[in-house]
Amino acid sequence: MEKAILGLDIGGTSIKGGVLVKGHLEDIRSVPTPAMESKEYILETIATFIDSYSAYDFVGIGIGIPGLVDSREGIVLGLANIPSFQHVELKKFLTGRFSKPVFVNNDANCFAIGVHKYGVGKPYKNLVGITLGTGVGGGIVINGHLYSGMFSAAGEWCSAPYLEHNYEYYCSGKFFHNVYKSKPKALAKQALAGDPQAIQAFDEFGRHLGELLKMIMYGLAPEAIVLGGSIRKTFPLFKKSLFKTLETFAYPTVLQNLKILISELDETAIHGAVALVDTEKDMVEV
Structure with a gap:
């Protein structure tokens, strides 16, 4: 796509944006969410933030929201x-503005x-994306379409019951906080130091995540599962127990x-928001 596309990631802490220009994401900005x-x-506040990108003459706006959305009506x-x-x-x-x-x-x-x-999932028509951060998120691509x-609400495996709680309790930052009273980043440093x-x-986290991925495989049998979110950076620390569980x-x-792939995109939320617009264009022109 030659023309620019604006992508926004609207969360409880910040509103973050970026513009896709000739296949590259640029001009990443953020403002605090009121x-x-x-x-x-x-x-x-959202409209003012979008106004700050007006020089790009973008052709569309894609927005990612951590919650339930009526995507057809944009509610x-x-x-x-x-x-x-x-x-x-x-x-x-x-649209009115x-x-x-x-x-x-x-x-x-x-x-x-x-x-x-835009990422490591390009070669695969059927994949599942799992974000590992404060919580666990899931998204499904079937035959190249979201x-x-x-x-x-598809892909909300996080809320499914598992052991004493649900998958999110055991497969996100909540596990490290609730069980080990620490943050993943701090524990990763300790683990690398041999603690x-x-x-x-x-090791426990990898086993729990393995059980989540198995449940996904039984339901969808995707070609690929892509892990994203901040905890993906600690993959070498839980890779062994994850694959042992998958066996x-x-x-x-x-x-x-x-x-099993690890996302290389740092601004995945904005890339995804942009993809909503870019993919819609592709679908219309086919």
Whole structure:
């Protein structure tokens, strides 16, 4: 795509943006999210932020949201950690303000289509993207197209019951915080220095994540599963226990052909938001 596309990642802490120009993401910026302000105030903050990119003459706006979204109508049904941002007609508001196409989806879904369109997932038509951070997010690409499900809720394996809690409790930063009273980054440093308890923490984490990936494989049997989020950077620390757990999967042929990949994109949320616009263009022109 020759023309620019604007991508936004709207979260409870910050609103982050970037522009895709000739296949490259550039001009990454962010502003604090006024999370405790009114819906109207937050909408104006988003619009002002978008205005700051007006020099690019972008052809469309893609937005990733950590919550449920009516992607067809562009309505944010709920946004994590922002009390006032419930049932917000974001697409209608921004289309009226900027007269550009606007696409809104769940941020984990954005991650999946982003790595498929621009990252290590390019060679695969059927993949699952899993973000490992404060929580766990999941997105599904089937036959080269994002599958969002109703209200962009497809891939929400994080909430499925597992052991005493759910998968998010054991497969995200919450596991390290709740069980080991530490943050993943701090524990990673300790593990690399040879601390037995820190090494054990990542060993356990890998086993739990392996069980999550097995559940995904039983349901979808994707060609690839791409891991993203901040915890992906500690992959060498939990790789062994992860693959050992995957060896217990019931269908060896499926497992042997599955690719477990680590996303190389640092701005995956923005890449994914941009992909919502770029992919829609591709779908229309086919």
